[in-house]
Amino acid sequence: MIFTSFSEEETIDFARNLAKTWRGKEIAFLYGELGSGKTVFARGLAAGLGVKDIREVCSPSFTLINIYYGRCPIFHVDLYRLEHQEEILDLGWEDWLGQGVIIVEWAEKINFDLGHPIYHVVIKIGDQGEREISLILKNSENLFSG
Secondary structure (H helix, E strand, O other): EEEEOOHHHHHHHHHHHHHHOOOOEEEEEEEEOOOHHHHHHHHHHHHHHHOOOHHHOOOOOOOOOEEOOOEEEEEEOOOOOOOHHHHOOOOOOOOOOOOOOOEEEEEEHHHOOOOOOEEEEEEEEEEEOOOEEEEEEEHHHHHOOO
């Protein structure tokens, strides 16, 4: 599925509508260059999951993980500052899987299997500043085979 967004509000609405259908154990990997709208998309997911004030949803670049509460816990992870797989593995994935929704910014840094289906959200900035948002659901067994 591909969606073109012309504003932050449209991006939030698209993500909100997606997350409204979620059961509370999904994983979303967000990809895109700096400033493409990954955190904006995360805000929309949080809104769809029942977070009352989405202004509290911010990129956890320095804290690495923020946890929000709506219909379920939301584990918002930012891997931007991490360089080594050992650092990424040490974040505590086993504690979150199946316990709530996991949203990962800079997910291209993960090269291990989480053992769950994953929503891959690729956000590209267009020539006029619009965002092309591609959404693909993949099972993890297909994810790391190339």
